[in-house]
Amino acid sequence: MVELTVDGRTIQATEGELLVHVLARNGVFVPTLCHDAKLDPYGGCRVCVVEVEGAPRPVPACATRAAQGMAISTNGRAEKLRRTLTEMLLTEHLNANPGGRPNELVGLAEELGAEAPFILPDAKREPYEDRNRLMGYDPDACILCNRCVRYTQEVMQCSALSLEGRGPEARIVPTWDRSWLDTECELCGGCLSVCPTGAIYEKFEEGFPANREVQLDKVKTTCTFCGVGCQIDLNVDRETNRIVKVTSDPSYLPNEGDLCVKGRFAFNFVHHPDRLTEPLVRGEDGELHETSWEHALAVAAKGLEEVRDRHGPQSIGFLASARLTMEENFLIQKLARAVIGTNSVHSCEAT
Amino acid sequence: MGRGASTNSIPEIDDDRFLLVIGSNTTEAHPVLALRMKKAVRNGATLVVADPRKIWLTKIAKRHLQLRPGTDVWLLNAIMHVILEEGLQDEEYIRAHTEDFEAVREIVKRYPPEQAERMTGVPAEDIRATAREYAAEKYAAVFYTLGITEHACAVDNVWSLSNLVLMTGHLGYESTGLNALRGQNNVQGLNDAGANPSYLPGYQSLTDPEVVLKFEERWGAKVPQTPGYRLDQMISGLHDGRIKGLYLVGENPAHTEPNAHHVEEGLERVEFMVAQDLFLNETTRDHADVVFPASSFAEKEGTFTNTERRVNRVRKALDSPGSAREDWRIVVDFANALGAGWWYETAEDIWNEFADLSPNWSGIRYDRLEEVGLQWPCTDLDHPGSRFLHAPRPDRAGGRAKFFPVEYQPPIEQPDSEFPFVLSTGRTLYHYNSAGMTMREPGVTDKQVEPFFEISAEDASNLGLEEGDLARLVSRRGELEAEARITERVYPGLVWMALHFAQAKVNWLTHDVGDPLIGTPEYKVSAVRIERA
Ligand code: SF4
Ligand code: SF4
Ligand code: SF4
Numbered sequence: 001m002v003e004l005t006v007d008g009r010t011i012q013a014t015e016g017e018l019l020v021h022v023l024a025r026n027g028v029f030v031p032t033l034c035h036d037a038k039l040d041p042y043g044g045c046r047v048c049v050v051e052v053e054g055a056p057r058p059v060p061a062c063a064t065r066a067a068q069g070m071a072i073s074t075n076g077r078a079e080k081l082r083r084t085l086t087e088m089l090l091t092e093h094l095n096a097n098p099g100g101r102p103n104e105l106v107g108l109a110e111e112l113g114a115e116a117p118f119i120l121p122d123a124k125r126e127p128y129e130d131r132n133r134l135m136g137y138d139p140d141a142c143i144l145c146n147r148c149v150r151y152t153q154e155v156m157q158c159s160a161l162s163l164e165g166r167g168p169e170a171r172i173v174p175t176w177d178r179s180w181l182d183t184e185c186e187l188c189g190g191c192l193s194v195c196p197t198g199a200i201y202e203k204f205e206e207g208f209p210a211n212r213e214v215q216l217d218k219v220k221t222t223c224t225f226c227g228v229g230c231q232i233d234l235n236v237d238r239e240t241n242r243i244v245k246v247t248s249d250p251s252y253l254p255n256e257g258d259l260c261v262k263g264r265f266a267f268n269f270v271h272h273p274d275r276l277t278e279p280l281v282r283g284e285d286g287e288l289h290e291t292s293w294e295h296a297l298a299v300a301a302k303g304l305e306e307v308r309d310r311h312g313p314q315s316i317g318f319l320a321s322a323r324l325t326m327e328e329n330f331l332i333q334k335l336a337r338a339v340i341g342t343n344s345v346h347s348c349e350a351t
Numbered sequence: 352m353g354r355g356a357s358t359n360s361i362p363e364i365d366d367d368r369f370l371l372v373i374g375s376n377t378t379e380a381h382p383v384l385a386l387r388m389k390k391a392v393r394n395g396a397t398l399v400v401a402d403p404r405k406i407w408l409t410k411i412a413k414r415h416l417q418l419r420p421g422t423d424v425w426l427l428n429a430i431m432h433v434i435l436e437e438g439l440q441d442e443e444y445i446r447a448h449t450e451d452f453e454a455v456r457e458i459v460k461r462y463p464p465e466q467a468e469r470m471t472g473v474p475a476e477d478i479r480a481t482a483r484e485y486a487a488e489k490y491a492a493v494f495y496t497l498g499i500t501e502h503a504c505a506v507d508n509v510w511s512l513s514n515l516v517l518m519t520g521h522l523g524y525e526s527t528g529l530n531a532l533r534g535q536n537n538v539q540g541l542n543d544a545g546a547n548p549s550y551l552p553g554y555q556s557l558t559d560p561e562v563v564l565k566f567e568e569r570w571g572a573k574v575p576q577t578p579g580y581r582l583d584q585m586i587s588g589l590h591d592g593r594i595k596g597l598y599l600v601g602e603n604p605a606h607t608e609p610n611a612h613h614v615e616e617g618l619e620r621v622e623f624m625v626a627q628d629l630f631l632n633e634t635t636r637d638h639a640d641v642v643f644p645a646s647s648f649a650e651k652e653g654t655f656t657n658t659e660r661r662v663n664r665v666r667k668a669l670d671s672p673g674s675a676r677e678d679w680r681i682v683v684d685f686a687n688a689l690g691a692g693w694w695y696e697t698a699e700d701i702w703n704e705f706a707d708l709s710p711n712w713s714g715i716r717y718d719r720l721e722e723v724g725l726q727w728p729c730t731d732l733d734h735p736g737s738r739f740l741h742a743p744r745p746d747r748a749g750g751r752a753k754f755f756p757v758e759y760q761p762p763i764e765q766p767d768s769e770f771p772f773v774l775s776t777g778r779t780l781y782h783y784n785s786a787g788m789t790m791r792e793p794g795v796t797d798k799q800v801e802p803f804f805e806i807s808a809e810d811a812s813n814l815g816l817e818e819g820d821l822a823r824l825v826s827r828r829g830e831l832e833a834e835a836r837i838t839e840r841v842y843p844g845l846v847w848m849a850l851h852f853a854q855a856k857v858n859w860l861t862h863d864v865g866d867p868l869i870g871t872p873e874y875k876v877s878a879v880r881i882e883r884a
C-alpha cells in the first residue's frame with residue numbers, strides 16, 4: 001500500500017495501480033476515451049490528464065501508476081487542458097452517430113461544456129465499401145484512439161484491423177488491403193464493443209432507423225449457442241417487438257462483455273418467417289396441417305396413449321434437448337417417468 | 352471423478368500457468384472461453400495443444416502434440432509413464448486422497464514414449480517435455496471437449512485424463528483441475544435435470560430406495576424401475592420394434608446422429624411421434640404426427656447452466672410468434688392432456704421443485720440469480736456456490752478419488768486399401784450443430800456456407816484436386832459431395848468435415864458404434880475414400 005493525495009485529500013492505493021482506477025474507486029471523475037481496463041495502458045488521447053507535483057507536464061491517469069507520496073491535482077490546469085483536447089477532437093468529428101451506438105466523446109463534451117470551435121477544413125475522410133454485412137466503420141466518427149486495433153491484437157488476437165496513414169488521412173482499415181470480411185476477422189464484434197464513439201457500428205437490416213438507441217429495451221439473459229454461457233443484453237424495439245442487436249457489459253460474468261459471432265449476431269433466427277406459429281397435425285393425406293392447440297394436444301395424447309396401451313410404457317422414448325432450459329428438461333424427464341412410466345429419456349447431445 | 356462437470360471456473364483461466372488443451376478446438380467451439388486462454392498465454396502461461404489438426408490455438412502454443420485420431424489413451428498413458436519414471440507424481444496427494452493408484456502404475460509401465468511416438472505420431476521428446484512441465488506447475492489446468500469424448504472409447508479417454516490429474520494432485524484449488532468444456536449451451540443443465548436414463552434429477556440414484564421414495568412422494572407417482580434406453584438404444588429399438596413412440600423436443604436425430612441413413616430408416620417405422628420445435632426439420636417434416644410450435648430462448652423464463660456449473664437466468668424479452676408457446680408450457684399442457692393434473696404456473700415453480708429435490712442445488716433460487724449466476728454445489732441459502740470442486744478433498748464417498756487403469760483400444764474402423772483416409776468430424780465457429788438456427792443468419796453465413804472438407808496439399812495433389820474442387824467422399828455407409836479446402840490444418844491421410852450441412856450430411860458417412868458404457872457415438876474416426884466428383 002502507498003499513500004498519495006488527490007486534490008488535497010489523502011488516499012491509499014496499491015503500488016503500481018493505474019491512477020485512473022485509484023481515482024474512480026475514490027469517487028473522483030476523470031474522463032477517458034482511449035482507456036479500456038481490458039487493454040494494456042496506452043495513454044493516447046490524453047483526455048484523462050491530471051497534474052502530478054514535480055512532473056513537468058500533466059500526465060495521463062490511465063497510463064500512470066500510483067507511487068508513494070504522489071500529489072495529484074485533477075482540476076485547475078488539467079481540467080482546462082481536458083476541455084481543449086476534447087474541443088480538438090470535435091473539430092474532426094463530423095458524424096456523431098453512424099449506427100446509433102452510445103458516443104462517449106459527445107457525452108464528454110456535454111459534461112465539460114465543450115464545443116467544436118471550428119471544423120477542420122480537411123476533416124472529411126474517405127469511407128470504404130466493405131462486404132461485411134454485420135459491422136460498418138465510419139471514419140468521420142473515428143477519433144483514432146486505437147482501442148479497436150488494440151482489442152484485435154491483445155484480446156482477440158485476430159490481426160484483422162490496423163491504423164493506416166497520418167494526419168487527415170488516418171483511418172482504421174482491414175489489414176493487407178482486403179475487405180474486412182476476407183481478413184482473419186471472425187465477426188466477434190469485440191472491436192465494435194470497445195469503440196468509444198460508435199465509429200464501428202452494427203449494420204442493421206434495411207430500413208431500420210439507426211438513431212433509436214434510446215428506445216431500445218435491454219433484457220439481460222444468457223446466450224443460447226454454447227456452454228460458455230455468456231451474459232448478454234437483448235436490445236428490443238418495443239414498437240416492432242424485434243431484437244435489434246445484442247450487447248454485453250464488462251461487469252457481466254463469465255464473459256466480461258466479450259462475445260463471439262454467434263452470441264452477438266446470430267439472433268435473427270428468432271424472427272425467421274419459417275418459425276412454426278400454429279400446432280400441426282398429420283392428416284389422412286399424409287401432410288401436416290395447422291390446427292388448434294386443443295385438437296393437437298388431444299391427438300398427441302391419444303396417439304401416445306394408444307402406443308403405451310398396445311406396447312407398454314417401455315416402447316416410448318423421449319428426447320430432451322440441450323437447447324432448452326433446465327426447467328424444461330426437468331419436466332420432460334418427469335413426463336417420461338411419472339406420467340408415461342419409462343426411464344427412456346435422453347438427448348442427441350449428451351456431451 | 353464422480354461427475355461430468357468442469358472442476359474449475361472460467362475466470363480462473365486468467366491465472367493458469369500451464370494449459371493442456373486436448374481434443375478441444377476452443378477458439379471455434381467456446382470462443383469467449385478461448386479469449387481467457389489467449390490472455391493467460393499473453394501473460395506468460397505455457398500452452399500445449401493435443402489435436403490431430405493444426406487448430407488456431409497451435410499458433411500461440413509452445414507445443415503441438417499432433418496425435419493420430421483415436422490415440423489419446425496412448426498419448427496420455429505415455430505422459431503418465433514419464434511422470435512415474437521420473438518420480439514427478441504427487442505422492443502426498445495420492446496417499447491422502449486417492450485409491451487404486453498401483454493399478455495405473457502397472458499399466459502405464461507398458462506405454463513408453465518411444466513406442467508412443469510410433470503409435471500416436473507425437474515425438475517422444477515432446478511427450479517427455481509436456482509431462483515434466485505439467486507435473487512441475489501448480490497452476491496447471493486440463494481442458495477437453497467432444498474431441499475426446501466422441502470416440503468409441505470416450506469413457507476411457509476421460510478416465511485417462513482423470514488419472515493424470517490425480518497423480519499430480521492438480522485438483523481442489525483455483526486455476527487447475529480437469530475441465531470438460533460442454534458443447535451446447537445447456538448440456539450441463541440437461542444432465543443436471545436428469546434427462547438421462549440412468550439417474551434421477553441431480554445425479555441421484557434410481558436404485559436407492561430412499562431417493563426414489565422422496566421423488567415418488569413429491570410427484571405422487573411411481574418412479575419406474577425398469578432401466579431406460581439411451582439414444583443409441585432407442586434408435587436400434589426403432590429397428591427391432593422395441594420403440595414404437597417418440598416424443599422429441601427440439602431435436603433432429605436424422606441429422607445429428609451418426610449413420611444417418613440407418614436413423615432415417617428407423618424413423619420410418621415409428622408408430623407415433625410427437626415433437627415440439629421452432630422449425631420443421633428433416634425428422635419432423637417426414638415422420639411427426641403432431642408438431643407443437645415452441646419458443647426460442649428469447650421468449651421464455653428459465654435457466655441455462657454453463658460449463659463451469661453456473662446456473663444463469665434466461666429471461667423473456669419477446670412474445671412468441673402466432674400461438675407458439677414456451678416449451679415448458681407445452682410439456683405441462685401435454686401432461687395434463689394425459690390427465691397428470693400438473694399445476695406449474697411459472698418456470699420458477701419448476702425450478703423450485705428441482706431444487707427442493709436435489710441437495711446440491713437446494714440453495715439456488717431465482718432471487719439469488721438476479722445479478723450473477725450461482726455455481727453448484729450450493730447446498731443452502733447462505734452457501735456462496737462453488738468456484739471449484741473437490742476441495743478440500745475429492746468429492747466422492749469416502750473422500751478418495753479412484754484411479755481407473757485404461758488400456759488403449761484402437762479405433763473401431765481403421766483405414767484400409769479400399770477406404771484409405773481417416774475422416775474426422777467436428778463443428779465450426781459459424782454454426783451450431785445441425786444449424787437449424789445459424790444457417791438462417793444472413794451476415795454470419797457470409798463467412799462460410801458451402802459444404803467443404805479439409806485435406807492436406809499432398810493428398811489433394813495425389814488425387815488431382817485443387818482448392819474448391821468438388822469431390823465425393825465415400826464410406827461403407829454412404830457418400831456425399833463437398834468442396835476441397837486445401838490446408839495445413841490436417842496432415843496427409845486425415846480429412847476433416849463439419850457437421851452442419853443439410854445437403855451433405857457427414858453423418859451419412861460416420862458409423863454408429865458407440866462407447867459401450869455411455870453410448871456416445873464415434874463421430875471422430877471413420878474410414879473413407881475420396882473421388883473427384
Ligand atoms: S470483429 Fe472481432 S475478429 Fe473481427 S476484427 Fe473485430 S475483434 Fe477482430
Ligand atoms: S474506430 Fe473507434 S475504437 Fe477504433 S480508433 Fe476509431 S474511435 Fe477508436
Ligand atoms: S457468445 Fe459465443 S462464446 Fe459466448 S456463450 Fe454465446 S456462443 Fe458461446
Ligand code: FES
Pocket residue numbers: 031032033034035042043044045046047048049060061062063
Ligand atoms: S484515456 Fe487516458 S490517454 Fe486516453
